[in-house]
């Protein structure tokens with residue numbers, strides 16, 4: 001059922017989701033900016049530099065919208081949680097970075113956001129237009145690049161890695177749920193059926209994993 005967008009509960013939960021989304025974009029921007037110096041080649045550098053610019057723009061758009069929406073701007077993620085996020089990405093080798101950043105955060109996180117959009121009020125929908133359009137580029141770069149790196153591995157190693165992706169994703173998902181956020185509650189308050197969101201994220205995840213097992217198109 002579509003929520004009443006003037007409802008206090010809806011506005012509170014959407015406000016929290018907007019702040020969370022903006023914080024994640026900001027952290028992605030920071031993590032990618034740090035990584036640019038050590039990526040394997042210029043192609044990756046150029047794509048990630050574009051992404052850093054895009055995320056910065058998303059943060060600005062969202063901050064402006066959060067203000068107009070009148071949401072509580074208290075951060076969802078604490079200073080410590082933000083530092084842990086950056087430390088996590090800093091500690092990863094290139095292939096794990098691609099998995100965690102682009103499969104987990106960009107592709108699957110983006111899928112969850114996409115599920116919210118149809119329920120959202122017109123202003124929120126509008127504010128997500130540019131960000132969600134740019135995310136398509138980020139996902140295309142990250143998944144394409146990960147596929148390329150995987151195809152360069154010996155076959156046995158490639159399959160072992162693909163198998164390990166699920167546990168990496170589960171770990172990140174558990175970390176998010178361990179942060180004490182009532183994500184199902186927030187989704188419900190903005191009119192999304194949490195189980196439907198989870199199902200569509202899991203389906204996307206399955207499709208991505210299956211695509212990695214296929215040979216890279218010439």
Ligand SMILES: [Fe+2]
Pocket residue numbers: 025054055058131135
């Ligand atoms: Fe973004």
Ligand SMILES: [Fe+2]
Pocket residue numbers: 028051055106134135138
């Ligand atoms: Fe992005």
